[in-house]
Amino acid sequence: MFKQNILPAIRLTLFCAVFFSGFYTLLIFGIAQTAPNNGKGEIIEHNGKKYYANVGQKFDKDEYFWSRPSAVDYNAAGAGGSNKGPSNPDYLKDVEGRIENFMKHNPSVQKSEIPSDIVTASGAGLDPNISVQAAKVQAQRIASIRKIDISKVNSLIEKSVESPFLGMFGTEKINVLKLNIALNGLE
Incomplete structure (x- = not known):
């Protein structure tokens, strides 16, 4: 039971933790850097204020x-x-x-x-x-x-x-x- 169910579940959990907190985060951050204003949103200046x-x-x-x-x-x-x-x-x-x-x-x-x-x-x-x-x-x-x-x-x-x-x-x-x-x- 341990080798059939629990060990694969632990492996999948560790894989997902590494993938989504590391690789995926860096991928999305990298894509955002190609967007206008480096992914920080569109800033409009009007009457001396930023919005x-x-x-x-x-x-x-x-x-x-x-x-x-x-x-x-x-x-x-x-x-x-x-x-x-x-x-x-x-x-x-x-x-x-x-x-x-x-x-x-x-x-x-x-x-x-x-x-x-x-x-x-x-x-x-x-x-x-x-x-x-x-x-x-x-x-x-x-x-x-x-x-x-x-x-x-x-x-x-x-x-x-x-x-x-x-x-x-x-x-x-x-x-x-x-x-x-x-x-x-x-x-």
């Missing part, structure tokens, strides 16, 4: 496109979801509150038009992107507050759309930080 474009930023003022909600209040050191399922009463209460708040600030939008990503947090709570629909439902509010023609806002949204990886992996998305920086450039 990571691949980490969600908090935008909740009416003159900007709002970010996706965060379960960790946009704290990259404590990334994580709420761990509450879609049937959890507390979670449903949070989402309903976000829907009510969104409708209060976007009175021209019907409840059925609100995309889920603008009222639900992502798994890590730090999603830097929103869907194209989430940007479009905010266009009227932003155009009204900034006194900009809505066609300019919609054109900016269209220019900010990022295609899926290799044209097939994922969905179209818009980076909220980049969109809001471009929005400031419209005025």
